Amino acid sequence: MSNMIHLYNSLSKQKIAFTPLHADEVGLYSCGPTVYHYAHIGNLRSYIFQDVLKRTLRANGYKVRHVMNITDVGHLTDDGDDGEDKMEKGSAREGKTAWDVAQFYTDAFYADIAQLNIIEPTIWSKATDHIPEQIAMVEKLTEKGHTYQTEDGIYFDTTSIDDYGKLVDVDKQELQAGVRVDMGGKKNPHDFALWKFTRAGETRQMEWDAFMRKGFPGWHIECSAMAQKYLGDQFDIHCGGIDHKPVHHTNEIAQTEASTGKKPSVQVWMHNEFLVLQGEEKMSKSGDNFMTLSKITEDGIPPLAYRYYLLQAHYRKQLAYSTEALQGAAQGLKTLKRLVAAIPDRSPGDLTVTEAFMQAVNDDLNTPEALAVLFTALKRGSVSKEQVMQFDKILGLDLLKQSIVNIPDDVQVLVDKRAAARTKKDFALSDALRDEIATHGFSVKDGSNGQEITPA
Ligand code: AMP
Numbered sequence: 412m413s414n415m416i417h418l419y420n421s422l423s424k425q426k427i428a429f430t431p432l433h434a435d436e437v438g439l440y441s442c443g444p445t446v447y448h449y450a451h452i453g454n455l456r457s458y459i460f461q462d463v464l465k466r467t468l469r470a471n472g473y474k475v476r477h478v479m480n481i482t483d484v485g486h487l488t489d490d491g492d493d494g495e496d497k498m499e500k501g502s503a504r505e506g507k508t509a510w511d512v513a514q515f516y517t518d519a520f521y522a523d524i525a526q527l528n529i530i531e532p533t534i535w536s537k538a539t540d541h542i543p544e545q546i547a548m549v550e551k552l553t554e555k556g557h558t559y560q561t562e563d564g565i566y567f568d569t570t571s572i573d574d575y576g577k578l579v580d581v582d583k584q585e586l587q588a589g590v591r592v593d594m595g596g597k598k599n600p601h602d603f604a605l606w607k608f609t610r611a612g613e614t615r616q617m618e619w620d621a622f623m624r625k626g627f628p629g630w631h632i633e634c635s636a637m638a639q640k641y642l643g644d645q646f647d648i649h650c651g652g653i654d655h656k657p658v659h660h661t662n663e664i665a666q667t668e669a670s671t672g673k674k675p676s677v678q679v680w681m682h683n684e685f686l687v688l689q690g691e692e693k694m695s696k697s698g699d700n701f702m703t704l705s706k707i708t709e710d711g712i713p714p715l716a717y718r719y720y721l722l723q724a725h726y727r728k729q730l731a732y733s734t735e736a737l738q739g740a741a742q743g744l745k746t747l748k749r750l751v752a753a754i755p756d757r758s759p760g761d762l763t764v765t766e767a768f769m770q771a772v773n774d775d776l777n778t779p780e781a782l783a784v785l786f787t788a789l790k791r792g793s794v795s796k797e798q799v800m801q802f803d804k805i806l807g808l809d810l811l812k813q814s815i816v817n818i819p820d821d822v823q824v825l826v827d828k829r830a831a832a833r834t835k836k837d838f839a840l841s842d843a844l845r846d847e848i849a850t851h852g853f854s855v856k857d858g859s860n861g862q863e864i865t866p867a
Pocket residue numbers: 442443444445446452453454455456457650651652653654655683684685686687694
């Protein structure tokens with residue numbers, strides 16, 4: 412394989428040699444968080460995979476224009492057109508307005524991704540800031556004859572296009588296999604809401620005047636409208652978790668391509684596999700299965716150990732979560748950092764190591780292979796600190812930050828607990844932990860890169 416980037420395209424179902432549509436800049440869209448609750452660590456797998464993708468593109472000399480949406484309206488609990496509105500659900504749970512809930516969990520998401528060294532997108536786009544764009548797209552689809560209206564809202568007629576469902580490799584009727592299809596006023600089982608009307612007697616916190624009624628956007632239309640606004644009618648890469656293929660992304664493709672008439676709207680669709688609990692159990696946002704980054708850091712696992720844990724697996728392979736495996740990864744990362752710290756300053760390094768490392772990441776982001784290349788080179792003494800610095804631009808593991816290496820394990824646990832306390836804005840606990848860390852002979856300063864720990 413040449414050293415071009417090869418990516419697995421879920422649409423063509425094969426690995427392709429990637430070339431962007433516009434010379435040096437790659438347009439990348441990520442389906443972002445639905446901010447009615449904390450992200451769970453499964454969700455964060457999706458953003459870490461996308462971060463490695465972005466860093467790999469950059470390492471290959473591309474500029475990346477990355478757009479990530481914040482879903483703060485319109486996402487119903489069943490991902491389709493039924494179920495409760497997730498934001499209203501969050502509001503009822505917490506006794507706050509839906510707007511306050513959205514702001515709180517958006518901030519919590521920013522804190523999570525910062526702790527995981529995930530580079531922020533070029534553009535954050537909130538669904539509620541783009542209501543006119545979404546309405547305009549629904550109007551355009553209506554003008555072109557792709558919609559119909561029911562008592563409940565404005566629907567996309569999936570029989571009005573001839574290639575609905577091309578992202579998923581099954582017969583049209585099986586697209587949402589297993590999902591109970593309540594046709595309501597819909598003409599075809601796969602038709603979906605572009606815009607929903609507020610029901611008579613229903614009080615909604617988030618609604619807008621459009622189409623001569625009060626209502627709110629369907630979930631899929633937000634991504635189509637915002638991707639088009641910031642990346643154009645056709646762009647390079649669209650990412651998300653594997654669960655988005657049969658409904659959300661299938662519907663995005665349908666509405667975008669029907670509105671512009673240009674195909675394909677996206678060159679490469681990329682999907683990460685799931686992080687699952689033992690026995691393939693689903694990670695959820697309630698109960699014992701709700702694993703968050705703060706929860707694992709409170710248990711003494713540094714956030715970057717979680718990142719390292721994920722990089723040891725390929726993003727397209729399902730990964731079973733276990734505390735033991737995560738603890739193993741935390742030890743593994745420490746070992747890796749110790750080996751890096753032990754590289755002699757003037758070690759020249761072997762260029763073939765860089766070639767092998769880049770070949771691995773350029774091969775559909777094969778991070779397990781890239782880490783194996785690095786470990787082997789460290790053991791053989793054939794890699795320099797400069798090379799590790801270069802590799803870490805892709806891995807994002809702070810491999811050359813030495814502070815953690817020299818801190819005893821019990822102090823590191825306190826430092827991680829303090830990071831979690833600060834994320835939750837629990838400053839009393841954070842101060843108490845600072846005092847406790849001081850009793851171990853270390854002082855903490857809060858710098859722009861998080862906590863800086865030095866011997867007192
Ligand atoms: P949501 O906030 O539910 O819209 O999900 C955010 C992202 O996480 C989406 O790209 C999902 O496809 C992805 N996702 C959801 N659950 C998991 C999981 N268990 N493992 C990996 N990715 C997931």
